[in-house]
Amino acid sequence: MVEAPNDRRRTEATASVNRSTTVSDTVESLGLGVLLHIPPEIHDVLAAEPRQEIVAYLYRIEREVAIAELADYLAAADSEFDRQRVKTNLYHTHLPKLDTAEFIRWNRESGMVRLVR
Numbered sequence: 001m002v003e004a005p006n007d008r009r010r011t012e013a014t015a016s017v018n019r020s021t022t023v024s025d026t027v028e029s030l031g032l033g034v035l036l037h038i039p040p041e042i043h044d045v046l047a048a049e050p051r052q053e054i055v056a057y058l059y060r061i062e063r064e065v066a067i068a069e070l071a072d073y074l075a076a077a078d079s080e081f082d083r084q085r086v087k088t089n090l091y092h093t094h095l096p097k098l099d100t101a102e103f104i105r106w107n108r109e110s111g112m113v114r115l116v117r
Contacts, residue, residue: 045101050074050086051094055103058115067091067111 046052057073071087095113099106106113
């Protein structure tokens, strides 16, 4: 049987974990230490993939953006939803949650969003 590249990576990662003798070794070898100390509130906010994408996008572009631009970006990344549905989800779910948690600043009057740094 031919091993696919993804299978090889999974096998290498598993082998790395199996060689570890303690949970601490495993956590360190996989770089999970930071993740174990995330408060539940932050985990809840970032648990949804669209919110992760929003934060990552705003971090990467380093500027304020219109909600329409965010909707275009997210719709292009996920062909399951059209732009209007993405925009509705931004308004009613994702932006309020990110704004309340102070990851972003959302000016509802102007429709502009920026990352809090």
